Amino acid sequence: KNEVEQSPQNLTAQEGEFITINCSYSVGISALHWLQQHPGGGIVSLFMLSSGKKKHGRLIATINIQEKHSSLHITASHPRDSAVYICAVSKAAGNKLTFGGGTRVLVKP
Amino acid sequence: ETGVTQTPRHLVMGMTNKKSLKCEQHLGHNAMYWYKQSAKKPLELMFVYNFKEQTENNSVPSRFSPECPNSSHLFLHLHTLQPEDSALYLCASSQATSGGQAEQFFGPGTRLTVL
Numbered sequence: 001k002n003e004v005e006q007s008p009q010n011l012t013a014q015e016g017e018f019i020t021i022n023c024s025y026s027v028g029i030s031a032l033h034w035l036q037q038h039p040g041g042g043i044v045s046l047f048m049l050s051s052g053k054k055k056h057g058r059l060i061a062t063i064n065i066q067e068k069h070s071s072l073h074i075t076a077s078h079p080r081d082s083a084v085y086i087c088a089v090s091k092a093a094g095n096k097l098t099f100g101g102g103t104r105v106l107v108k109p
Numbered sequence: 110e111t112g113v114t115q116t117p118r119h120l121v122m123g124m125t126n127k128k129s130l131k132c133e134q135h136l137g138h139n140a141m142y143w144y145k146q147s148a149k150k151p152l153e154l155m156f157v158y159n160f161k162e163q164t165e166n167n168s169v170p171s172r173f174s175p176e177c178p179n180s181s182h183l184f185l186h187l188h189t190l191q192p193e194d195s196a197l198y199l200c201a202s203s204q205a206t207s208g209g210q211a212e213q214f215f216g217p218g219t220r221l222t223v224l
Contacts, residue, residue, distance in 0.1 A: 041197050042217045045213060050210060086151075088152075095142070095205065096154055099151040099152040099153075100151060102151065
């Protein structure tokens with residue numbers, strides 16, 4: 001079993017819909033990262049969080065340390081949000097990231 | 110130039126070739142990373158350098174040889190690769206921290222095809 005599991009693997013939404021992506025992990029972590037990868041490969045860091053909730057524009061990330069679970073929400077989704085969203089965790093020591101398998105999101109106009 | 114740059118963006122090589130991938134960061138970071146992304150597999154860490162010293166080798170075959178001459182530059186030297194090494198190779202950088210709470214900044218990647 002992977003240390004970081006994401007669901008769903010694929011998600012299709014209509015423009016304007018609210019999207020939720022889930023991430024569960026099984027190891028002790030110092031931080032959890034949400035990344036966005038567009039076609040072509042470039043990866044952008046969206047959030048790094050170790051507790052609570054963070055918001056940036058239409059994106060919201062939450063984490064529950066006790067339950068070892070995080071969610072990424074996209075409000076009022078737009079076709080430009082179409083990308084692969086990747087959850088990753090950094091463990092207590094060092095900068096190593098362990099990645100989930102990614103969630104491919106397609107937002108249709 | 111800003112951020113993390115990688116060259117070349119695309120590379121096709123034969124199994125007997127020797128080539129190098131280059132990564133440069135302009136963010137003043139002191140940790141750099143090589144990642145591999147194969148089709149239908151999660152990203153995998155390959156190497157970590159902190160202050161030019163290799164601190165992590167994730168059981169990478171010796172046909173991949175990293176080099177970090179300074180905190181801004183990272184190379185991945187490739188020789189006698191196999192077709193299964195075809196993948197997207199991503200470089201990243203961050204502030205070095207022992208606590209694991211450093212945001213990583215990624216380059217655009219090099220798409221490698223081994224024939």
